[in-house]
Amino acid sequence: MRIKLIAASLIVICLVFSLGLAQAQNEENSCKPITFVNVTPDAFECMKNTLQNYGIDVPPGNEGEISERGVTGSFEWDGKSILTITIKEKPSWISCETADERVILFVDECKGP
Structure with missing residues (x-):
């Protein structure tokens, strides 16, 4: 159970980071x-x-x-x-x-x- 929670947390962190990076790159090019x-x-x-x-x-x-x-x-x-x-x-x-x-x-x- 704890491993699933850690894995889910890592996935959420990765998604948030990648969305933030994509937004920063878009803002950089506008x-x-x-x-x-x-x-x-x-x-x-x-x-x-x-x-x-x-x-x-x-x-x-x-x-x-x-x-x-x-x-x-x-x-x-x-x-x-x-x-x-x-x-x-x-x-x-x-x-x-x-x-x-x-x-x-x-x-x-x-x-x-």
């Missing part, structure tokens, strides 16, 4: 959301068209998820001027800072000066 202001309808459309021209499927509408080459992100635009982009998954060798810089450059290209 980044904080970036919010952009003054994103006009033309700028938002420019971004969607540019991504599609690169062969990336972009869902219709003002929000959705896109994925390409191991990077998954989501976007949400309020239809007026506020755009939020979140990198949800990325290769571990790419830092959030690098990913954020690329997103900012991309958005700035379509927003203009």
Whole structure:
């Protein structure tokens, strides 16, 4: 009886540890959301068209998820001027800072000066 209790306890500990590790790895590969202001309808459309021209499927509408080459992100635009982009998954060798810089450059290209 005591051996079964010890075995069950070890299994529970292993499950908790593996779930925690998986969550930590997922959090490590996601980044904080970036919010952009003054994103006009033309700028938002420019971004969607540019991504599609690169062969990336972009869902219709003002929000959705896109994925390409191991990077998954989501976007949400309020239809007026506020755009939020979140990198949800990325290769571990790419830092959030690098990913954020690329997103900012991309958005700035379509927003203009």
